[in-house]
Amino acid sequence: MIYRETGQFKTSYAADQQIFPIRQDRIGILLLLAVAFLVVPAVAGNYWFNAILIPFLIFSLAALGLNILTGYAGQLSLGSAAFMAVGAYAAYNFQVRIEGMPILLSFILAGLTAAGVGILFGLPSLRIKGFYLAVATLAAQFFIVWCLTKFPYLSNNSSSGVISVPNVEILGFTFDTPQSRYLLVLSIVAVLALLAKNMVRSTTGRAWMAVRDMDVAAEVIGIRLMRTKLLAFAVSSFYCGVAGALYAFCYLGSVEPDGFSLDLSFKILFMIIVGGVGSILGSFLGAAFILLLPIFLDIALPALSDLLGLPFGSATVSHIQLMVFGALIMFFLIVEPHGLARLWQIGKEKLRLWPFPH
């Protein structure tokens, strides 16, 4: 198929404002969704669901949340994992404390709880920026994890804050197979990604980006800085919160506060750096990349060591993983700050001109 927009004249602004103005892209995304919803469930095995697809989708959602805050609204945060924790524990509490609570409602309430906490920890952003704000969100990271460990009430008095979530059940259907959980997560992530795309392409998103790019000018055109930043914290934390709830209910089944450590926050930050800061697509690409890279290296490095006749121990392998990670982060920070999403876009532009590059 030739990738062209020739002959696709936009006769209305409505047509021009579609998410995917180029027809091939629209077909592409529909195909992708069809594969994700119809083909994958039929062919993928449990390993794929449990170890790759479900975590990929959940981390994409968390990365999307952080991308809204950091990529779109320009507020650096190191607390994503903590907001996931709030979501996970909130969903758990709503679920075990309220009789007959629908699970989807628990997920939404979990997101809202995280949004509330996010607004609280977003308040410093009204006074401080950049590095200092990152330090303030770091406080959120440690404080929230500490609270969850410290107050047994939050984990329904289970020892050291570990919670084991009940089965997910909707309208009598129990999501007990990896395949069914994958479909549930996929549906939620697809819907939330669409909502996020809609927000960032309208006035809400423009206000976020305006505050990110030039806050004085944003104020002068009438954008309220406080409201805009706090909304970004709220929406971002909502997404992270739902991701956390899914992480507990559809991925691990049992979580502890320390599972939502600073390491995890950094992992999510790396996802958006590699995938693309300020890009919905980038959140997905970054999550895929960061999750798949270790798996790929696990397979590739021993093979490489066999090939070269070098004895790579497992310690060496994990060291190499870290080094590759570090090198990639630096590469993207320096060479391509807009990440894989930008590379993808450049690729498409090249393809559009192909085979005559001028």
Next chain:
Amino acid sequence: MARQIGEVILDLRNISLSFGGVKALTDISFDVREHEIRAIIGPNGAGKSSMLNVINGVYHPQQGEIVFRGEHRKDMDTHAMAAAGIARTFQNIALFKGMSVLDNLMAGRNLKMKCSFLQHALWWGPARREELAHRRKVEEVIDFLEIEHIRKTPVGRLPYGLQKRVELGRALAAEPSMLLLDEPMAGMNVEEKQDMCRFILDVNDQFGTTIVLIEHDMGVVMDISDRVVVLDYGRKIGDGAPDDVKNNPEVIAAYLGTQH
């Protein structure tokens, strides 16, 4: 020109502004009439930009009073001024660099858009209708400024002269009743300056927009402005029609004294 200069709509009375020990403005008074082009001139560091910042609430003067459309205020508030129809451009371009030209202009209209973020998230229905209606308005500005070919370009990639034009576009997108322009032609070549002059005059003429303009190019100032106020070291040293100001000995001295 059918344009009729109207009543005083903005009256600045005895404004003083200082930053720590630095006195940026000292006891300055002047007014702006509806539909006029009012220039502020003066050597570097005279306090011209500070004056604009006081008018739209970026800076808050320590002393003085501002009367805007009959309302007496101690200082202004950026949001209220934007809502009251004051738009501006900056001396050092303050565009949203990561956004396209179109998005910059759409952002300029944000106060006119009423949908909530939840409606935006759902898109279909009110948010989409609103987006389309405002897109039409923004396209009028794009036509007016002749920037159709770059509407989808991220502004960070545009050359300086075009960025200045886009910034004017963002201000115009708000359909302001008063425009504050801080050196809109600085750093432009002759041709770009001519275009910019034409846009400013057209805006003033077609929409009756009141314009407060800071400009260093004396030729331009004398050509297009109705009245000129001259600042030097934070004080007002001249005020009146371009010809009067040009022949004011104090103004001549200030300019000669600081000419590089």
